[in-house]
Amino acid sequence: MSTDHPPAFISRQVESGRYFFGDLTAPAEVLTTVACAGMEECAATYRITRERFYYHAIEFIVSGRWRLNIGKRARVLGPGAVFFYGPGSGYQLEAIEGKPLQKYFVDFTGPEAGALLKQHDAFAGQRFANLVRSERLRQIFDQLIDCADLAPEDARPMSLHLAELLLMRIRVDRQIGAANRGQGYQSYLRARHLMSQHHASLGSIDEAANACGLSQAYLSRLFKRFASEGALQYLTRLRMQHAADLLLRHSTNVQETAEAIGFSDPFHFSRVFKRVYGVSPRAFLESQRASGDIGDSS
8 A cells, every 4th residue: 555645744854765664543443553663764864753653553663873862862863773652652753863864763653552562561751772683673674665556455464464573583682682691591502412412421410511511400490580491301302302312313223223312211211202293213213214214224
């Protein structure tokens, strides 16, 4: 969707831009929709002051340095920065230096638009200095703007889904960024790396914790906080991956494989392997031979 006459909120200090104009005035039955999205390259003299704004909005700085005033605080923002504003909230954005001076934005409207942002912990007046996945944000924004090439019945749902993905990406990146700055996260990364490098010689989570210089309880807490699986699950998965590699590429039998990864009981090894892969080691080998991925080593 497009318009020959851009709405009044598009600044005349923009030197060039690409836009998607959606439902600038959403029908009453539409709870949330994308009103507008765009990428703008701004003049060196760019300065805009708004006492209030009709839409809920996100802006993303791509290049240059900018001064943002929201409320009583001023902050200089650079590439990767994101900020939010909305109905009833004023702000001032001023270009400081750089060439090009580029930024993206997306505006939401509808009675549930504010609730959508709140769902992703986004509130008017927030700003974040630098997100860790800036390039991914750019890709989502570009796809959003490309909705201008679609028919209205496709552009409306597509743009809203992309805008929701954008909010999710920002929320997740904020969490990752906060975690990266913490000492606990650094301990988790070191432990994960050590376990990855030495899993073949680590027969238990106790041994893994000792090798990492941590208590078993603390290692478990780190994985519970920063990973999608527990420390024991991670170590077990690494050991079973190693076992699968031995079975497939080195033609070891089940007992030899069990011994190679520290299992004295091949039946216990088979039970653990099945818990990870859903089949026994023998069934795993047979399925790979049947698929032609390995030859018969007998």
